[in-house]
Amino acid sequence: MDKPLKTPPAYAVASVDHALRIATMLQLEGALTVSEAAGRLGVARSTAHRLLQMLVYRDFALQDERHRYHAGPVLQLAEHSRSRTSQLRATALPHLRRLVDAVKESANLTIRTGDTARFIASVECDQALRVGNREGMVFPAHQTTAGLLLLAELTPDEVEAVHAPGRYAEQPSARPDLTRLKGELTRIRRAGFVVNQGRSEHGVVAVGVPVRDDQGVAVAGLSVSMPSVRYQHTELPALVATLQAAARRLEADLAMAPAT
Known part of the structure; x- marks a missing residue:
């Protein structure tokens, strides 16, 4: 028997969705700047910055000296x-x-x-x-x-x-x-x-x-x-x-x- 089909939640939380999408980008693609993340999500730079800072806080991301964000310890791919x-x-x-x-x-x-x-x-x-x-x-x-x-x-x-x-x-x-x-x-x-x-x-x-x-x-x-x-x-x-x-x-x- 197949798994149930995926359907969007009735009350989607945009900020959670945005954070998960950034985490996926970092895991699959490597480094991102705040501007790149904002452009990909279609949100303001301030919003992207807050999302990235929360991912850093929770070890999903790391920020380097050039202010670029990378996958953190929780997200590890070769x-x-x-x-x-x-x-x-x-x-x-x-x-x-x-x-x-x-x-x-x-x-x-x-x-x-x-x-x-x-x-x-x-x-x-x-x-x-x-x-x-x-x-x-x-x-x-x-x-x-x-x-x-x-x-x-x-x-x-x-x-x-x-x-x-x-x-x-x-x-x-x-x-x-x-x-x-x-x-x-x-x-x-x-x-x-x-x-x-x-x-x-x-x-x-x-x-x-x-x-x-x-x-x-x-x-x-x-x-x-x-x-x-x-x-x-x-x-x-x-x-x-x-x-x-x-x-x-x-x-x-x-x-x-x-x-x-």
């Missing part, structure tokens, strides 16, 4: 992982913005870590009814568009290892039905894209394609998300073609990016 993810995000953002301009829906870039998928970049469209920013959010990989794309790159034995029973000792019902999942991943591998209808969030449809490095290894999933009321199955071929073209342009830029 430096190489941070820089690679940061480069992937920075390279992808212009492509996400162009994709949003082209399809008029929100766009995301997502990576997989084990049996989870993390949104590392998100650009919202400007329609009144739209899928909101997903940056920093983590879902079970088998419930997300990009997660399914990246799981489809694995062998059946690797899929078994990623979803080993020991990972679900505290919640056995959260482990997916691997027979059904592996069959689905085979179909995704053949198709080269995914259509996710309400799997990670009710009322949302997402379509995605893989993004590959210069060795042909899928490193991320590129997707667009929309309210289900706007999804038209007849437009799927054109949408997939647009996504694939965007992925190829992103791959070309990634191939030219300096090694980290």
Whole structure:
């Protein structure tokens, strides 16, 4: 049985959400200035400063002599992982913005870590009814568009290892039905894209394609998300073609990016 779908809390606390997003940026991407944090969140510099100071107080962040903030003791990732993810995000953002301009829906870039998928970049469209920013959010990989794309790159034995029973000792019902999942991943591998209808969030449809490095290894999933009321199955071929073209342009830029 799958985990319950994620839905925003009825009474979201903006300051908590902002602090968690900054913590995610520090963990995945490395150093931030107050101005950079404010720009990413769309808040005043004074607000960003207060949030960062609280993260420092709680050991989620550290401030250096140049007044830049880094991940603190509570947030520890390997430096190489941070820089690679940061480069992937920075390279992808212009492509996400162009994709949003082209399809008029929100766009995301997502990576997989084990049996989870993390949104590392998100650009919202400007329609009144739209899928909101997903940056920093983590879902079970088998419930997300990009997660399914990246799981489809694995062998059946690797899929078994990623979803080993020991990972679900505290919640056995959260482990997916691997027979059904592996069959689905085979179909995704053949198709080269995914259509996710309400799997990670009710009322949302997402379509995605893989993004590959210069060795042909899928490193991320590129997707667009929309309210289900706007999804038209007849437009799927054109949408997939647009996504694939965007992925190829992103791959070309990634191939030219300096090694980290």
